Amino acid sequence: MPTIAEKQAVLIDEFTFFDEWMDKYNHIIEMGKALPVLDELDKKDDLLVQGCQSKVWLKAEKQGDCVRFWADADAIIAKGIVAMLIDVFDNQPAKEVAAADLGFLEEIGLKDHLSPTRANGLMSMIKQMKFYALAFGGAN
Numbered sequence: 642m643p644t645i646a647e648k649q650a651v652l653i654d655e656f657t658f659f660d661e662w663m664d665k666y667n668h669i670i671e672m673g674k675a676l677p678v679l680d681e682l683d684k685k686d687d688l689l690v691q692g693c694q695s696k697v698w699l700k701a702e703k704q705g706d707c708v709r710f711w712a713d714a715d716a717i718i719a720k721g722i723v724a725m726l727i728d729v730f731d732n733q734p735a736k737e738v739a740a741a742d743l744g745f746l747e748e749i750g751l752k753d754h755l756s757p758t759r760a761n762g763l764m765s766m767i768k769q770m771k772f773y774a775l776a777f778g779g780a781n
Contacts, residue, residue: 644737665751697714698712703777708730708731708773719762739774
């Protein structure tokens with residue numbers, strides 16, 4: 642299974658293929674469209690990520706030493722962003738998720754191309770995923 646660092650490297654490679662930011666946004670949107678739909682029963686208020694402009698539901702479960710993630714959003718860009726994070730974090734050891742440095746976000750230039758509210762939402766998604774990982778035994 643690829644590590645968090647290896648998954649980030651793949652995303653960096655994917656995004657270097659695009660010259661224009663509109664193409665990168667379209668790729669993020671396509672990632673969101675490919676994300677499996679979250680069951681309506683899981684779209685509960687307690688699974689909403691606090692701090693996101695749009696509604697983003699994030700579900701996590703511990704499986705062995707790893708954390709599994711599922712998500713959905715009511716905005717296509719937010720869904721694409723959470724799909725990227727799931728691509729990196731899903732089925733990874735809780736300790737590694739909790740300690741992960743997400744340098745790929747800077748490498749692909751995402752942080753520079755998000756509005757302040759979307760950037761806050763991105764940070765809230767990361768914080769929530771790491772919180773789940775810590776809760777599942779990811780503390781060092």
